[in-house]
Amino acid sequence: MKKTPPVSTRRRALLTLLLLALLGLASLFVALAAGSIAVTPGDMLAALFGSGGIDSAHGAHSPHSLAAEVVRELRLPRALAAFACGGLLALAGALMQVLLRNPLADPYVLGISGGAAVGALGAMLAGLPLLFVNGGAFAGALGAMLLVFGLARGEGAWTQTRLLLTGVIVAAGCGAAAALILSVAQEQALRGMLFWLMGDLAHAGAPWPALALLALALALAAPFARDLNLLARGDLTARALGVPVARLRGGVYLLASLATATAVTAAGSIGFVGLVVPHLTRLAIGNDQRVLLPAAALAGGALLTLADTLARTVVAPQQLPVGVLTALIGVPLFLFLLARSQKTMGTPGP
Amino acid sequence: MTLLRARELNVGIGAVRVADRLDFDLAAGERLVILGRNGAGKTTLLTTLAGLRLPAAGAIELCGQPYAALGPRQAARLRGLLSQGQHDAFQSTVLETALIGRHPHLGRWDWEGREDERLAHTALAAVGLSGLDARAVHTLSGGERQRLAIAALLTQQPQLYLLDEPLAHLDLNHQIAALDLFSRRAREDGAGIIMALHDINLALRHADRALLLFGEGRTLEGPADEVINADTLSRLYGHPLRELIDGGQRYFVPA
Numbered sequence: 001m002k003k004t005p006p007v008s009t010r011r012r013a014l015l016t017l018l019l020l021a022l023l024g025l026a027s028l029f030v031a032l033a034a035g036s037i038a039v040t041p042g043d044m045l046a047a048l049f050g051s052g053g054i055d056s057a058h059g060a061h062s063p064h065s066l067a068a069e070v071v072r073e074l075r076l077p078r079a080l081a082a083f084a085c086g087g088l089l090a091l092a093g094a095l096m097q098v099l100l101r102n103p104l105a106d107p108y109v110l111g112i113s114g115g116a117a118v119g120a121l122g123a124m125l126a127g128l129p130l131l132f133v134n135g136g137a138f139a140g141a142l143g144a145m146l147l148v149f150g151l152a153r154g155e156g157a158w159t160q161t162r163l164l165l166t167g168v169i170v171a172a173g174c175g176a177a178a179a180l181i182l183s184v185a186q187e188q189a190l191r192g193m194l195f196w197l198m199g200d201l202a203h204a205g206a207p208w209p210a211l212a213l214l215a216l217a218l219a220l221a222a223p224f225a226r227d228l229n230l231l232a233r234g235d236l237t238a239r240a241l242g243v244p245v246a247r248l249r250g251g252v253y254l255l256a257s258l259a260t261a262t263a264v265t266a267a268g269s270i271g272f273v274g275l276v277v278p279h280l281t282r283l284a285i286g287n288d289q290r291v292l293l294p295a296a297a298l299a300g301g302a303l304l305t306l307a308d309t310l311a312r313t314v315v316a317p318q319q320l321p322v323g324v325l326t327a328l329i330g331v332p333l334f335l336f337l338l339a340r341s342q343k344t345m346g347t348p349g350p
Numbered sequence: 351m352t353l354l355r356a357r358e359l360n361v362g363i364g365a366v367r368v369a370d371r372l373d374f375d376l377a378a379g380e381r382l383v384i385l386g387r388n389g390a391g392k393t394t395l396l397t398t399l400a401g402l403r404l405p406a407a408g409a410i411e412l413c414g415q416p417y418a419a420l421g422p423r424q425a426a427r428l429r430g431l432l433s434q435g436q437h438d439a440f441q442s443t444v445l446e447t448a449l450i451g452r453h454p455h456l457g458r459w460d461w462e463g464r465e466d467e468r469l470a471h472t473a474l475a476a477v478g479l480s481g482l483d484a485r486a487v488h489t490l491s492g493g494e495r496q497r498l499a500i501a502a503l504l505t506q507q508p509q510l511y512l513l514d515e516p517l518a519h520l521d522l523n524h525q526i527a528a529l530d531l532f533s534r535r536a537r538e539d540g541a542g543i544i545m546a547l548h549d550i551n552l553a554l555r556h557a558d559r560a561l562l563l564f565g566e567g568r569t570l571e572g573p574a575d576e577v578i579n580a581d582t583l584s585r586l587y588g589h590p591l592r593e594l595i596d597g598g599q600r601y602f603v604p605a
Contacts, residue, residue, distance in 0.1 A: 242426030
C-alpha cells in the first residue's frame with residue numbers, strides 16, 4: 001500500500017508558485033545582466049530603483065549611466081515583454097487544452113496566429129510602419145477568432161470537434177494566405193516577414209499592455225479554475241456537477257484568444273511555448289488548474305525571457321529568432337520529463 | 351416526500367420517441383429501474399430527468415422545484431448522475447477524481463478541506479478502492495474506474511441518484527455490492543434511485559418500481575413486481591422469456 005498522497009492543498013500550491021515566481025525573477029535578472037555592455041548589479045539597481053542615471057552624480061555620459069540607460073530603456077522593456085508574452089502564450093495554451101480537451105492543442109490551433117500573420121505580413125507587404133504591422137496583426141487575430149467562433153457556433157451545438165475542425169481549417173487558409181504574401185514580397189521585406197513568422201521580440205514595444213492583460217487573465221481565470229478542472233473531464237461530468245459549461249467555454253475561448261492575440265501582436269508567432277509549457281507544468285505539478293494556470297504563466301514567462309536573452313546574445317551582434325530557441329530549450333526538457341514521468345506514473349500501484 | 355416529479359413528459363432524440371406523456375413521482379427511499387432495448391432512450395431519459403437536456407414537452411420538478419428555478423449548482427447538490435463511459439484526456443489521481451463530487455458544495459474560492467477528504471475516503475472505502483489514493487486513473491481497470499465513478503457520486507452526497515448502467519464493467523460480486531450500496535442509501539438516508547439496468551433479475555431484487563421503454567414513445571410504469579412479467583418482458587425485448595421461481599424469488603430467463 002502506498003502512503004496517502006498529498007492532495008493539491010493551498011500550502012503546497014503556494015510553495016510551487018513561490019518557487020516559480022523566483023525562477024521568473026531570476027530569468028529577468030539574467031535578461032537585464034546579459035549583453036554586449038557589461039552591467040553590474042549596482043548599475044541594475046540604480047537603473048531600476050534609482051532616480052535615473054543620466055542626471056545623477058555620474059554625469060550624462062559616464063559608463064555607469066550608459067549601463068543604467070541600456071538596462072532601463074532597452075533590456076528591461078524587452079525582458080518584460082518576453083515575460084508577458086511567454087506567460088500569455090502558456091496560459092492560453094493551458095486554457096485551449098482544457099477547452100478542446102486535447103493535449104495537442106496550443107494557442108495557435110484555432111487559427112489566431114494565422115490571422116495575425118496575414119494581418120502583419122499584409123502590412124509589411126504594403127510597406128507600412130511598425131504601428132500598422134502590430135495593428136494588422138491584432139486585427140487579423142481578432143478576425144480569425146470571430147470567424148472561427150461564428151462558424152463553429154453554427155447550429156448552436158458547440159462541440160469540441162466542430163470547434164477544432166473549424167479552427168484548423170481557418171488556420172490552414174491563413175497559412176496559405178501568408179505563404180502567398182511571402183511569395184510575392186520583395187527580397188528586402190522577406191527577412192522581416194520570416195522573423196515575424198518565427199517570433200521575434202526586437203520590436204515588441206511597450207510591455208505594459210501585455211503584462212496588464214496577463215495579470216487580468218489570471219485574475220479572471222482563478223475563480224473558475226475548479227470549474228475548469230471539471231470541464232477537462234468532459235461536458236456531461238461538468239454539467240452534472242453544476243458547471244455552467246456553455247458560458248464557461250465561451251469565456252475561456254475569449255480569454256485564451258485575447259491572450260494569444262496580444263502575445264502574437266507583440267512578438268509574432270513564437271511557437272512551442274504555448275504547447276509545451278502547460279505540459280511541462282502538468283508533468284511537474286499535476287493537472288489542478290488552480291495551480292496549473294498561474295504556474296504555467298510563470299514558467300512560460302521565465303522560459304521565453306531566457307530564450308530571448310539567448311537569442312540576442314549567443315551570436316551577437318546577430319540576433320536569432322526566439323521561436324527557434326524556445327524549441328531548442330523546450331524539446332530536450334520536455335522529452336526528459338516525459339521519460340521520467342513514464343517511469344514513475346506508469347508503474348502499477350499496489 | 352417527493353424527490354422527482356415528471357408530468358406529461360415528452361422525450362425524444364433524433365427520430366426516436368423515448369416517452370410520450372410520461373407521468374410519475376419518485377418518493378424518498380424509492381428505487382426505480384428503467385428497462386428497455388439498446389437505443390430505446392434510457393440514457394436520454396436519464397439525462398433529461400437530471401435536468402441536463404430539455405424535454406420536448408412537459409415538466410420536471412426536483413424536490414418541488416423546476417430545474418430552471420434551482421440553477422445548475424443547487425441542482426448538483428440535490429441530484430447526481432452516473433454517466434456511461436468516462437474518457438480522460440488528462441491524467442489525474444484516484445483521490446482527485448473522488449473529490450470532484452464535492453464541487454457543488456464548495457464556494458468559488460474554497461479548496462477541498464479535511465472533511466471533503468474524509469468523505470472521499472469513506473466513498474472510496476465503500477467501493478473497495480481504499481489505499482489507491484495516489485494511483486493514476488488511467489492505470490485502473492475498467493471495473494475499477496466504474497467503481498471510482500460511483501465513489502465520486504457518493505462523495506457528491508445527492509438525494510437523488512440517477513445511474514446509467516451502474517453495473518457496466520463490474521464483475522458479479524461488485525455488481526451485487528454496488529446495488530446493495532445504493533439500496534442502503536435508499537433505506538437509511540431516504541435517497542431516491544433511478545437506474546437503467548440490463549439485468550432483469552438484479553432489477554427485480556433491487557428495485558421497488560420499474561419503468562419499461564417499449565419504443566415509439568410507449569411506456570409502462572408501476573411496482574416492479576407487477577410491471578415486470580414474462581409477457582411485458584417478451585414484448586420489451588422482442589424475445590420470449592420464461593419465469594422461474596426459486597425460494598419465493600422470481601427469475602426470468604430467455605425461452
